[in-house]
Amino acid sequence: MIGTPGSGFYTVAMALDYERAFMGKYTRLSRDFDALVQCCKQIEADGHSLFEDPLIKDRLVRMHTDIERLRLLCLKSAWMIDQGKVPTAEASAQKVLASELEQRVADEGIQILGGFGQLERESPHAPMKGRLAQSWLIAPMLRFGGGANEIQRDIIAQRGLGLPRA
Incomplete structure (x- = not known):
């Protein structure tokens, strides 16, 4: 038996808090976002890189800001764990933000890159080795x-x- 009798639900709930506080979601999103920015700098349309388009810049800045929010939530959760606290609400906020941001980065990236963003990794023309298409499928x-x-x-x-309670 793990824990005291009758405390199984709380033990599992606490384990889920630690699972939700995982930093890997941030690192994957950050890596994919950095790759998207590089694609925007390299791909040209109408004689200019996509990166120079003010509408695309605005989208990228908004994504970057949200990814930074996720990083800070991850750091707060890690700090709380280090202090011996359980990051229940923080880990839940981290999980919500990460899952919804995963969908948004995939959606925005595919919109920015057009049809190429939908190509999967098997295609030699897929930007970011098809990670946008894969994220778009997994995100829901x-x-x-x-x-x-x-x-x-x-x-x-x-x-x-x-x-x-509602």
């Missing part, structure tokens, strides 16, 4: 793994903000 599932985002929002409301 991430909203459910480790607890659905709607449940995570309830956890944030109750345990993070002290709001009553």
